[in-house]
Amino acid sequence: MILIVDDTPENLISLKRVLETHNFEVDTASSGEEALKKVLKNEYVLIILDVQMPGMDGFEVAEAISGYSKARETAIIFLSAANTELRFITKGYSSGGLDYITKPVDMDILLLKVKTFYRIYEQSRKLIEIQKALLDEIEFRKKAENKKDEFISIASHELKTPLTSVKGYVQLLERSIDKGDIPTVKKHLQKAQTQLDKLNELIADLLDISKIESGKLKFNKKNFRMEELLDSVIEIIHQSNPEFKILTIGSADIEIYGDEMRIEQVIINFLTNAIKYSPGTNEIRIKLHVEGNKLYLGVRDYGIGIDPKEQESVFDKFFRVEQTAIQFQGLGIGLYISAEIIRRHGGEVGVKSTPGEGSEFFFEIPLSAPAEN
Template identity: 80%
Template sequence: MILIVDDTPENLISLKKVLEKYDFEVDTASSGEEALKKVLKNSYVLIILDVQMPGMDGFEVAEAISGYSKAKETAIIFLSAANTEFKFIAKGYSSGGLDYITKPVDMNILLLKVQTFYRIYEQSRKLNEMQKTLLEEIEFRKEAERKKDEFISIASHELKTPLTSVKGYVQLLERSINKGDTDTIRKHLGKAQVQLEKLNSLIADLLDISKIESGKLKFNKQDFSLDQLLDNVIEVMHQSNPEFKINKKGYAKCDIYGDEMRIEQVIINFLTNAMKYSPGTDEINLTVNVKDNELYLAVKDSGIGMSPEQQKNVFEKFYRVEETSQRFQGLGIGLYIASEIIKRHGGQIGVNSSYGEGSEFYFIMPTNLSTEV
């Protein structure tokens, strides 16, 4: 928008009409004082400022405007009928003006100057936007690099832990074999098997995230019984975590079209997390129902819970809650993978939680979506 400042009404009207004819948005002020008030309230690309005015003259107005942080980038063109000597022109430039035009004004020249200032303004604005975007991208690269380095550090630590344990159990097995201690051998084999399963799970997650990133995560979708799947999952989870009771409420009572193995992966992730982040508790609630051809499944625990900020980020890649990262193992990619699996089934995933009062992870998906998502 352009602000024209002149104490002569005829000048305001004629300039305004010419500029508006060429689709410029124009505002006017009949004194320096009024102009300053408008500059404080509005943003102007250009101010056309008369030098000779009662009260504050144009130079004083320009100097005052240059002190406003909001308007310091605004271009000013001075108009003067009397002060045409070099010293006045020099004063105009030193007061913050970018041009000084003497009256009577050649409207064609003024219009060309206004168009030039607008073109410069647009170029400057675009450059500023490009600079801002570039800086944001640089910060995003830096953050991505930081997350990558952090992930590599976490992954190497998490992978090393079960490997070190397996190595230790193998050494113990060698000693037990030499002694012919069958019971001890079985015990060490069982513990080594647990660590190998952890290692296998970590490697599977790493492979999954690699496939997601490259768009190569494959799905084998077909009809399957969710109720049967849940019975099997609950039985397996109970065998490996006998101290936890999983309370199942509801039934699907219909076949689900999807990748049975991947849906099982999501449910196991929910249950495993519920057990992991619920120290001191021994019950988990699993709710399932189907309504209007939509499956709803939720796993609720009574554990440590999450803050709203944590809930917002929990499905992001590599996200780990700072205060729990030292207490609980993990790569921070399980829920990210789960969210991608549910999205590929045309569904949505979410969490309801209160800090210190537990969490409920859930997903909703169509039961019979036969097209690939």
């Protein structure tokens, strides 16, 4: 928008009419004081400012405007009929003006200058937008590199832990075999197997994330019964966590079209996380219901919960809740993989949580007509 400042009504009207016929948005002020009030309230691309005015003259108005951070970069064109000497023109530039036009005004020249300032303004605005986008991209890539480095460090540690444990159990096995202590051999074998299972899960997650990144995560979709899958998952979890009571609230005695193994992977991830982040508790609830053409499944724990500002990021790649990263092991990719699996089924994932009261991780997927086959 352009602001014209002139104490002569005829000048205001004529200038305003010419600029508006060339599709410029125009505002007016009949004094320096009125102009300053308008500059404080509105944003202007250009101010056309008469030098000779009662009260504050144009130079004083320009100097005042240069003191406003909001309008400091606004272009100013001075108009003057009386002060045409070089010293006045110089004063105009030193007061913050970018141009000085003497009256009577050649409208063609004024229009040319206005269009030029507008073009400069648009180019400057675009450059600022490009600069901001570049800075945002740089910041994202720095952050991404830090996340990557952190992930590599965590992954190395997480993979090394079960490997070191297996190596230790193998050494203990050798000693027990030499002694013929079969019960101890069986005990060490079982513990080694547990660590190997953990290692296998970590490697499977790493392979999955690699396939997601390359677009090669495969799905084998067909009809299956959700409640049968859920019974099987609960039995698996009970075997490794017999102290936890897992209750199913609701029902979904219906067929689902999807990859049964991948959906099982998501539910197991939700359940194992619920158990991991619920020290001192012994109950998990699975909420299940069908609404319209969608299935809702939520896993509710009564553990540590998640801070509201971190809930939006829990499904991001490599994200680990800050206050739990040291206390609880993990790569920070299980939920990311789960979210990708659900999205590839045309569904959505989410979390509802209150710190200190627990969390409910959930997903919704269509019963049929998947997004992709």
